[in-house]
Amino acid sequence: MPNSPAPARRSVLKVLAAVPAVSALGGLATATTATAASAHAPASAPGHAPARTTAGSAAPLAAPGIVKALPAPYFTVRGTNAEARFDSFGDTGHLTPVDRFFVRNHTTTPVLDAADWRLTLWGDGLHGRSPVHFTYGQLRDLPSVTRTALIECAGNGRSLYTSQQGEPVTGTSWTLGAVGAARWRGVRLADVLRRAGIARDAVDLQPRGLDDPYVSGGIDYGRVRRPLPVAKAFDDVILAYEMNGEPLPYDHGYPVRLVVPSWVGIASVKWLGDIEVSTRPLTSPWSTDWYRLFGDAHPAGGSAPISRQTLKSAYQLPFGATLEAGRVHRLTGRAWSAHAPVRTVEVSTDGGAHWRRAHLHDTPRRDGWVRWSAPWLPRATGPVTLLSRTTDAAGNTQPDRAVHNTQGYLFNAIVRHPVTVA
Ligand SMILES: Nc1nc2c(c(=O)[nH]1)N[C@H]1C(S)=C(S)[C@@H](COP(=O)(O)O)O[C@H]1N2
Numbered sequence: 001m002p003n004s005p006a007p008a009r010r011s012v013l014k015v016l017a018a019v020p021a022v023s024a025l026g027g028l029a030t031a032t033t034a035t036a037a038s039a040h041a042p043a044s045a046p047g048h049a050p051a052r053t054t055a056g057s058a059a060p061l062a063a064p065g066i067v068k069a070l071p072a073p074y075f076t077v078r079g080t081n082a083e084a085r086f087d088s089f090g091d092t093g094h095l096t097p098v099d100r101f102f103v104r105n106h107t108t109t110p111v112l113d114a115a116d117w118r119l120t121l122w123g124d125g126l127h128g129r130s131p132v133h134f135t136y137g138q139l140r141d142l143p144s145v146t147r148t149a150l151i152e153c154a155g156n157g158r159s160l161y162t163s164q165q166g167e168p169v170t171g172t173s174w175t176l177g178a179v180g181a182a183r184w185r186g187v188r189l190a191d192v193l194r195r196a197g198i199a200r201d202a203v204d205l206q207p208r209g210l211d212d213p214y215v216s217g218g219i220d221y222g223r224v225r226r227p228l229p230v231a232k233a234f235d236d237v238i239l240a241y242e243m244n245g246e247p248l249p250y251d252h253g254y255p256v257r258l259v260v261p262s263w264v265g266i267a268s269v270k271w272l273g274d275i276e277v278s279t280r281p282l283t284s285p286w287s288t289d290w291y292r293l294f295g296d297a298h299p300a301g302g303s304a305p306i307s308r309q310t311l312k313s314a315y316q317l318p319f320g321a322t323l324e325a326g327r328v329h330r331l332t333g334r335a336w337s338a339h340a341p342v343r344t345v346e347v348s349t350d351g352g353a354h355w356r357r358a359h360l361h362d363t364p365r366r367d368g369w370v371r372w373s374a375p376w377l378p379r380a381t382g383p384v385t386l387l388s389r390t391t392d393a394a395g396n397t398q399p400d401r402a403v404h405n406t407q408g409y410l411f412n413a414i415v416r417h418p419v420t421v422a
């Protein structure tokens with residue numbers, strides 16, 4: 001099998017980079033894109049849904065290559081990516097609506113046509129050793145599973161290494177909004193691998209996206225792809241075609257993406273095109289150059305490729321928010337751990353001198369998050385640092401400092417959240 005199978009089957013309608021023709025109330029990203037898209041995808045594809053927004057007169061932001069509207073109250077654009085504003089999660093439920101869900105794109109969202117799409121499995125880890133294809137219809141005809149899982153970028157919280165710990169890092173300067181929870185429906189990857197005839201000695205898969213090859217610093221790294229151990233694939237990975245009860249939106253991988261619960265977001269390859277199945281360990285730049293821990297605290301040459309996410313908690317308040325003195329505020333937030341269900345969330349409203357338990361509003365589950373709240377009656381005016389700290393059922397707790405790595409992955413420290421009481 002060639003190394004670059006089948007790009008010809010892509011529908012090459014690209015998202016237009018410019019987004020000027022946008023209504024102030026947050027309509028579709030561009031009229032042109034919407035027209036092109038509607039000719040090629042089911043009318044029910046949520047990529048078409050006008051954004052429900054409270055944007056008021058704020059103009060939606062432009063991110064090159066993202067299809068959906070990015071109203072300023074919900075998103076911060078960072079290069080080709082859109083970070084969700086964590087403070088905007090306060091009026092969402094347990095699931096993150098698509099119109100608030102962060103987008104992490106190495107290049108641009110490809111607008112693909114499910115009718116042309118096929119998934120190809122290939123490699124020496126298949127019994128027949130010849131490629132096996134699945135159409136969209138064939139996948140949809142297989143038994144489906146539905147589950148809630150977070151997608152969280154490995155670099156979520158990265159900017160806090162610098163702002164809170166004074167340490168330099170490279171990569172997108174996310175605050176805490178490169179995470180979202182959705183209800184995914186699709187097919188177990190295990191079922192597809194069995195049908196494709198996976199060999200007993202297969203050890204690694206390499207799923208690859210159909211978005212454009214990633215070029216950075218003049219180097220073409222090829223299409224986004226990253227090895228996935230067969231053991232994880234058989235455990236809980238799904239080939240998702242629905243998100244929150246609708247077909248996957250274009251930006252989130254339409255027509256089919258991987259969802260790799262509890263692992264760093266890069267594992268959940270969007271716009272899945274092919275999967276190599278190998279009897280030997282595989283690599284890609286996403287497992288050798290990136291998504292390993294480099295730096296003083298790590299082995300020379302870097303750690304093993306990172307897999308599981310860590311744990312975090314955050315307030316649903318803007319940094320620098322002003323709260324009125326002398327009345328009770330209901331502080332709210334979320335906490336999540338990729339290791340085990342959340343057990344407790346503690347808050348401090350005096351910079352860490354005293355801690356008390358927050359109320360949990362969801363049943364803790366491993367791959368979800370819990371909403372929490374705590375009342376607070378600030379008396380004195382002036383700057384205050386709010387803190388929150390979660391501990392999970394496996395005994396993991398957020399440390400005061402995260403262990404630095406040069407690419408700023410897996411930030412897990414207690415976040416110091418500045419507010420002003422006035
Ligand atoms: N094909 C492809 N898959 C991809 C990416 C990408 O750029 N291309 N980005 C990855 C990264 S780094 C993350 S964090 C998640 C983000 O998923 P979302 O954009 O649906 O939130 O997708 C992953 N899958």
Ligand SMILES: [Mo]
Nearest residue numbers: 153154265266
């Ligand atoms: Mo990511």
